[in-house]
Every structure is written in structure tokens, then in C-alpha cells.
Amino acid sequence: MNAALVVFILGWLLLGLVALMLPAVAMAAALAEAGALDAFLLTGGITGFAGGALVTAFGGQAIVADRKHALTILLCAWAGIPIFAALPFLILTPMDWHEALFESVSAFTTTGASAFPRLVDVPQSLILWRALLQWAGGLLTLVSAIAILLPLYGGEGFELSRAERVSEAGGSRKQTNYALRVILPLYAGLTVACLILLLFANIPAFDALCLALSTVSTGGFMPRDGTIALYGSVGAELVLAVFMFLGAVSIFWTHTLLGGRFASAGASREPIYVLLAILFGGVVVTTLLWLRFPAIDAAWFQYVSLGLAAAASLVTTTGFPISEEAFALIPFVLIVLVCAIGAGRLSTAGGIKVSRLVMMLSQSYNELNLLLFPHSIHPTVRTAGALRQVTIGTIWALFFLTMLVLALLILMLSATGIGFEAAMLAAVTALSNAGPFYEIGRLAHLSADAPTIWEMSPVAHLLMSAAMILGRMELLAVLSLARLLLQRE
Template identity: 30%
Template sequence: MKTGVFIRILLILLAVVAAAMVFPLIIAAASGESRMVLAFLIPAGTAVIAAVPAAVKIRKQKISFSVSDGFLLVFLAWALIGVFGAVPYMLSGLFGGFTDAVFESVSGFTTTGATVIGDIEAMPRSLLFWRGMTHWLGGMGIVVLTVALLPLLGVGGARMFQAESPGPENDKVTPKVTETAKILWFFYIILTAAQFLLLLAGGMDWFDASVHAFSTMATGGFSTRNSSIAAYNSPWIEWVCTVFMVLAGFNFILYYRLLKGKFRDVLNNTEAKAYCLILLTAVTIITLSILPGAASFGEALRQASFHAASILTTTGFAVTDHNLWPSLAQAVLFLLMFVGGCSGSTAGGIKVIRQVVLFKQAGNEMKKLIYPKGVFSIKLNKKEGRKHVVYGVAGFVFLYLVLVLAVTVFTATAGTDIFSSLNAALITVGNIGLGLGRTGPAYTFGDFPGYLKWVFSFAMIAGRLELWTVFVFFSRDYWRR
């Protein structure tokens, strides 16, 4: 019975993604891209037709999920959606094979932004729009979106929500998970629309503005131009993208607190303060480092702010080739790849809150050496933190580094230099999309062998689900339950 329920819910998830294909389908029809019309119509039509009886059947069943069920369902959902989203790429006839299509799709949905496409501007407009949409759907989470819709079918989505967002500060803003999901999507849509309008004001057409707003708010990085944001040569557009990358890296729950007038909660938020401090420090150092080679202080500040925000929030946009920057500036960007955005944001990476917890715990351990009988605890948001939070963070960071090292070793088997191998691992596990060396702005992932693209795809999904949802399947206790 549970297998049947899983299949029906997965079909409903695919129907949600299929519904989004209507937009690139319309663009394909309007642009005269006849092949792309079929590339979107075939998978979308098939998914919707299959989902209708599943939705009718599921309304008649009383369904409850355990935490273990939630883990399995969410992992299967992301894996299946990655493959389903690859169908338009395959049917376009513009990709080298199934492997490349799946890699591009997974990179889009996980908001990684790594690509195998060499000439982006040669791609059909509908396909570029679809790439941007995969970012936007994956940014806030396809499962989170579905959680908001499942009550219409009589299904509770709390377990799925918990499995997709297993971070240390997975707060609900309302007692009902579905209401929380709707509120998060509300702010997501509002911010996306605001950036879209500002990009239009900066000279972008509606198509480019849409795709870049999708990519920015999802902290993804897919662009419609080969040289990314640099193609527009516009300080206005660069600053707009910088500001919205930073906003996308904040915990979205804080926006709800602001709307409710709870300014003290925001001002006292430990992670938000640390996030701002890290960003300002990085921008200052990079600006001073690249200033001698810049045309002006304003240009140095703009490029430093843009790239620091792009890497910290794991977006992956670029306005220049930072491989040509001084070593100090590159070192700062490299360190930012180990940080990530805030919990409850669309950004990837380890997350700032985990860095803060480990930093505070390290301070407590040093105090313990001086005062062996002392009892010390960490404080988060001016409240005493519980010990289990430290244990959870330590376990996560350990698994994160293990996966990064494993992917590094796999990448090195293809003859890639060790620095580029490490960057490729950080990019895929952290969903960053842009790094240094062979993973910098001037390169794509198309040159990596096929088997590595499958390794990278797994790493991207694991990173997007914050590891636990994937690594739990390697536990014997899970299969003994």
C-alpha cells in the first residue's frame, strides 16, 4: 500500500514540474522553435495524464508518513525530478547524451549552476528559460511547494518538509507546515518580482530579466549569456544582482519577522549578524587586493561585492574572470566556498549558523581547559543553545568534508589537478556552481568524463538535501527499522 502511495505522490510532484513546462512551451511556440514545442509537450503531457488518476486515488486514502518515509520520498523525488527535467534537453538534440542532460537538469534544480553548455547563446530561448525555471523551482524547494499543495489532496506534508530542510534552524513561522510553506513562497515570489522590475529598469529585456531573476533568487547562477552578467556591462545590473543575491542568502523567515514588526528578533539573530560580518570582511579584503589593477575604487568595490556575494551565497554569477585576480583575493573567495548562506535561505554550502556554532564551541573548549570544572554553553540569538545542536553540527560538517574529499579523489582519477578537483567537489557538494582553476568562469563541466558527471550529480543532490536525507540510507539502522 505504501509503495502505491509513494508512486502517486511522486507522480503529483512530476505534474507540478510539468505544469511549469507550460511557460517555456509557450515561448517555444512564439519563437517558432517547433522541435522544442514537442520537447516540452511530450514530457509535460505524459506527466499530467499520469498524475490525474493518482490525485483522484490519493484523495480517497488516509495517509500518514514516518520520518523514515519522508527521507525516502524526498530523495526519490529529487532524483526523479532531475531525470524528468532532463527530457527537454534530450529531445532538443543539442546535448551530447543522457548523462549531460541529467547533469544540466540536476544542476538546475539543485541551484548549483554548473553547466556542460559551451555556447549558451546558441541555445533556443525556450530551453534557456527552462534552465532558469529549474533554478527557481528548486530554490525554495519543489517539495516545499508541493507541501503547500498536498492538503488539497488530503495529504499532510510535514515529514516531507522536515526531510528536505534538515538544518539546525529549521523553524516554522506558523504551527502548520503548509502555512509556513505558503509564506516562504510568498516572499520568494515578491522578491523575484522586485528584482525582475529593477532589471527591466536597468535595460534588460523581459526574457533576460526573468531568467536572471529566477537564477538570482534561487542562488543558482544560470545565465542567458556566455559571459554571464558581464555581458551587460552595466553597474546598475551588477548592483541589483549583488543586492538580491545577498537578500536570497538571508533566512527567509526573518522577512516574515520583519513584516510582523518583530525587529528585535532580526537584530538579535546571531546568524544574520555573522553573515553580514563575513560578507563585509570579504568585500573589504578583496577590494583592497584588486584595487591596484582596477580602473577606479568604485569598480573594485563593485566587482569585489559582486563576486563575494556570488560565492558566499553559492549563486555563481561572474562579472570578470577572478582567476586573474591577485592570490589574496582568490584565497578569500576560496574560503567563502566553505561558508555558504544562512539556514532557511535558498543558498547552499555548510551554512553560516553551523560555522557560528563550531566557532562558539571552540571558544568553550578553550575555556574548559582554563576552568576544568566550569559549565559552558553556546548562545544563539541571545538564548542558551542546547548541546545536541553542537553534536548535530559537528556530525554534519564531518559528513560534508568526507563527501568533499571523496568527490575530490574521484575527480582526480580523471587526471584533473588537485586544486581544480577540490574546487569541483566544493562546487557540487556546496551547490556553488563557480570556483577557481578549471572550474572558473572561463570553463564548463562539459570536459569532465561521463562517470564524473554522475558523481557530481549525486553530490549536488546530497548537498541540496543537506546530506542527512541521503546519508541516512547508508545506515544499517535505517534498513532495520
């Protein structure tokens, strides 16, 4: 393998990280946060020097369209960039190195778990930096899913659209260029639209910006302590619910829908499943809120918005703390299960993904039917398109690999002194990139037995950081990379 090529691309990614710091630098300067400004300039200098040195030293490399190189670069990006991105957290706060790294990995993988006890003392430029990292991590997630992971899974058994077929042809470089050309304008446009609507919903400008960056990336970082309900804006809750849904379904489906091709968008079942899950969950949470806290006058509409936003936050693995009362009504087991399932493919959401679950259930039903009636004639099983045997085999392998890693992670976290239920919640939320639900579930169901994230040991922080990277990278991609690296050239 050409290691020089991997290092060369990593150098460019580090230079991109420097560019991402510019809004945080501008805010630190505008708010006269002298310490933050110095920290970002120092971090930018170190990162820029490292990136520039790598690009200069290893320049002139031929960009090859090879799966081994693409997966190696992706793993190095997820694991390496957070190390440099963690420097502002380490410099500006009392965090230890493992806490700063945890915060950086959580942001970049759009997980959203936080090691900050409270945000009131954190510089606003650093809060913006977390949101920017989440946004950039969401973009990398989408690009890598289309350019690298989609071909690896063979289309996941779906009838690919013309756009998706184009993205599978011509090697990793062409796939990446195509993904950026299609995704970046749409991703940025959704962020701007979310920001504008939040401003119209009377959310303060800084909070609206951070919320928009975290919503479209389904990251879940809050710009201040507390819940979304404390803003007192029904409109903001509905806006967040809509854009969490758009962030958690296929980016191609969103492109098709916004392009006015409603017939094509309606032919895809997975977004419909996600939407139905949000609507059903919203109705259930709204009903429970109504029964527990009877509405007075127009408060019923507030319950509807809280219910929909809470359901969207859970189903999409975003993890915004919508309302303490709403999440306290959701059973602990259901929180763990929904986080593990996740939302849509080719999105920034985490989890196993709805489409894969539907395909496994459909194939299981077909096999059971064949076992009960072995001599009957069965039509070809179709689940949102052609279900190829090689694809369903890949998805089952991914499922069992996820369960194995999850079990090992729970055992290792338990060994650090965390109770079993807390270890299970931490493992699921880290591997599914649904980090805020650890704190939400802890407060609602486990507060007496579960430590906060900032109370966990360094080993627990490192284990969860590794799980967040594995969840965002996709376990099957890591296994495929290991196989490619171990086989003979």
C-alpha cells in the first residue's frame, strides 16, 4: 500500500480543519475572548504546519482509485483529525487530555456526548467550534457513505437511482468528487434554511447557528445548558423536528424531494418508515404528556410540538434534550432499542439503519415461510428494491458483528466500574453515535446508579471514543480494511 498517498491526503484534510477554525477565530476576536483567540491561533498554527508539511513532503502522489487506500484514509481521518481538533478544548478548559479527546471525537463523529459538566463557563467560540466540528463530521459521513461505503455494501439491496449509479462508477476519486458536487450545496443549503427558520422562531442568533449546525448533522450538541423546551418556542421545536428528519434520511432522497420529483421520492420506503416512526412516537409522547400533565387553554399545541421533537430526536439519533418530562415518559429499554436501530442509510444518523432491519425481517419471514412450506412456490422477495443474496448476507454479517462489538464494549465498560445498565446505555449510544441519550437516559432512569460522562475513568473515555469512531466508520468497513491490509500484495 502507498502510505505516502494516505499521509498526503491526511495533510489536505488537516489544512481543511484549519479553514474550519476561521469562524471560531472570528467569533473569539469579535467577543474579545483573548484566551480563546490565542488557543485557536496556536491550534491553527500547529495544525496548519503539520498539514502543510505532509502535503509538501509527500506531494506529487498519484491519486489511485483503490478501496484499500480509500478505507485507510477514512480511518485515519476519523481517528487523526480529532487529535488536532481537541487542542482548543485542552488549552481553554480544565479538561484532561482524555476528556478533550473524547469531546473532540464526539463532536467530529456527530455523536454529541459531552464531557462538560456545564456550558455556562465555556467560551462561546469554543461552543461554536464544537458545532462546526459536528457539521464537518456530518459532511464527511455523507461523502464517505456514498464514495466508499455504498460500493462496499453493494447498494444495500436497493434499486439505485441514476445519481447513485453514477457515484459507484469510476473509482474512489470520481465518487468523492461526485459526492461533494451533489452533497455540499444541499447540505449547506439545508443548514442555512434551518438557521433562518430558527431565527424566525425567535431563537437567539448564536444559539440558532449552533443548533442548525448540530441539527442537519444529527449531532445533538446544545449551545447552552438545559433543554430545547426552555426556549419556549413551539416553532423552533417543529423546525428542529423537520430538519432532524431530513438529516436522518438518505441525502439522495432529500435531493429528489426538493427537486420536485415527488413520484420518485415516494417510491423509496425507508424515509416513509422513518417518518411514520417519528409521527407515531410523537403521538404517543404527546398523549402521555397530556395524561400526566393535563393541558390548560392552548398548552395542548405545545405538547404536540414537544412530542414530535422528542420522537424525532430519538428516532434520528440526534439526541437533543427536548424536554425532561417527555423523555422521562419513554421506557429505558425503548430508548436503548431505538438508538441501536437508528434511522436512514446515506444519512448522518447512526445505528444499524432502518433499511437493514427491514431487509433482515423480510428475509427472516421468507426463510421461515420456506421452512414451514418447503414445497410451495415463493415469489422473489423484494424490500424497497431487489434484495440480492450477497447483500442480505453482508447485512446479517454486519448485524452480528455489531452485536459482538456491543457485548464486548459493555463488558469492558462494566470493568471500569460502571453499572451494567449504564454500561449498556453508554455502549449503545457511543456505537450508534447517539451520545446525548446517555445523559438523557441517566437522568430519566438511572441517576442513582450511573456516573456522568465527566465522572467516568480515562479508560472509559477512550473505549467510548473508539466506539464512536467504529460506529461512524462502520464495522464492516473496518473489518474489510483489516482483511485488505493483511492479505498479500
